[in-house]
């Protein structure tokens with residue numbers, strides 16, 4: 001089996017001509033920076049999540065089978081170099097762009113942080129090794145990443161999938177604030193298929209009970225790690241380092257943070273898969 005790629009989270013192997021093997025590792029990254037501490041058991045939970053959503057969602061996806069608790073065989077695709085982000089709430093980097101006055105997405109004025117958007121929006125980014133950048137639909141067409149029809153399909157599908165995920169999350173007591181999809185083309189038919197993974201690294205999930213507009217939300221996902229990194233000043237270090245095109249050395253994660261993170265990952269999975 002040929003090793004082909006070690007990503008931020010997954011190790012990818014070529015199983016045969018048509019299939020890849022994803023090994024979901026215990027690695028964790030935040031703000032696009034890989035941490036040096038592993039979250040033992042995270043890989044298995046992420047693999048469970050991916051299997052759950054691929055089974056549940058009604059769109060064609062790349063999953064073939066599970067080979068182990070943390071190993072998924074997927075169909076090899078020609079990946080579309082976009083992160084197809086859908087957002088239902090004003091949060092994260094969208095909120096940062098919004099208050100900075102960059103309102104390319106035509107959002108209503110004077111909204112508070114964590115406000116629900118009138119309709120979910122498609123807010124894609126480039127796929128970059130260093131830092132993903134927002135990309136407009138015009139740019140996607142101009143750079144010939146997708147044709148007009150393909151873009152419409154990918155956009156509609158992304159929003160539809162977000163709505164489905166958001167509904168099931170709602171039934172389990174959560175708000176899915178946003179999600180990131182990746183799609184690829186089947187090399188034989190050129191059909192666009194849902195790929196990569198779907199788990200807490202791909203979406204923001206809030207508890208419905210504690211949701212409050214105008215405030216930072218208690219989250220059951222990686223936001224907890226992001227918030228901790230911000231608190232210890234690491235977010236500023238990343239911002240400063242990235243000005244010089246560098247990456248700062250990440251801190252060792254304390255066991256309290258590791259355990260809390262794992263607890264949140266498993267809690268959401270349990271609630272959702274119990275439905």
Ligand SMILES: Nc1ncnc2c1ncn2[C@@H]1O[C@H](COP(=O)(O)OP(=O)(O)O)[C@@H](O)[C@H]1O
Pocket residue numbers: 005006007008009010011012020062074075076077078079182184195196197
């Ligand atoms: N079905 C697929 N066929 C080919 N490549 C895929 C498929 N699904 C996902 N990928 C790609 O495999 C890689 C998975 O690695 P990942 O751990 O997400 O790392 P990173 O995002 O840091 O590259 C990503 O580059 C993703 O775009």
Ligand SMILES: [Mg+2]
Pocket residue numbers: 007008
């Ligand atoms: Mg990835």
